[in-house]
Amino acid sequence: MSIDRSNPRAMRTRAALIGAGRRLYRERPVDAVTVDDIVQAAAVGKGSFYNHFADREALVRAISSEIRASVETAVTLANEGVSDPARRMARAVCGYLRFGLDQAESAGVLVRIHSGHTSLSAPLNKGLVEDIENGLAAGRFTVATVEAGLLFVMGVTQLALVRVVQEPTPAFAVSLSQQMCALILRGLGLGGAEADLIAAQASDEIVRKGAAPAPPGETAH
Structure with missing residues (x-):
């Protein structure tokens, strides 16, 4: 309208x-x-x-799009200067959960009205889709299809956000984000030790300290 x-x-x-x-x-x-x-x-x-x-659904879509755009801004900031798909993935997830701490009301609304923007072509999924595609092309990820990777990452991250909304304490969010990032990276095909290391770094830099720019000298693997 x-x-x-x-x-x-x-x-x-x-x-x-x-x-x-x-x-x-x-x-x-x-x-x-x-x-x-x-x-x-x-x-x-x-x-x-x-x-x-x-109608009411149009208002729901407007609110959802507005909040998700704010999340995308936070994720973009978290991934500024980062090129490795695995690190981008972990930092994006951590940025999403950090948003749950910083913008508790908006995160709570998003949990309530999550409308399942799960399509590969959805504009708000563009960055995630590109990271999965780049990870597959670089041999960093081994998930069967881009769509499978998208649904896996979105599902785990959304449920993690629900828990952060339920228990919005920094200590819990740091612990949960590290666990979930490690799980996601392992599920996408990274080895356990590397997945754990990247998850720990992202959780510390994004969730514990806030969405700081990427460390100097970060490069793709």
Whole structure:
């Protein structure tokens, strides 16, 4: 639905609806939130809702896309200057879980409304797909297909985020991210010792210390 972004009032209304949706979806399952709930929380008329969104599902998609875009920004920062697909994978997973600590409300919403952007062609999966493809081409990964790798990584990472949302403490997130990254890298085909080392480094640099730039001199293997 086209929105006149030059109209401040319209943009405020849209922001109020998205903000209300975020708050409600953080606390309740998607199916338990009605359009009436959303407009009441946003303090706008019901007609205003339909000026911006065709239905409740359209609002859910808008919120999900907005949050996932923020996650992608965090992952991009975490992987700045990193070229090795295995290290990029571990740092991306850790960036995702670090997002769960830094943006607890958004992470909680994402857990609730995760809409399964699992297609290879989904724009928000572009970076992950490229990393898996590059890992296969370089012989770093041995997973059967790109799609299998995508679903594996997304599944493990999403469930790890659920646990971080449930227990949002740095110590737990550091431990869990290290374990999950090692599991993912082993599942993609890396040897155990190297997977453990990369996982430990990524967890320390991204989850424990925050999304810092990659260490100087990091190069592909």
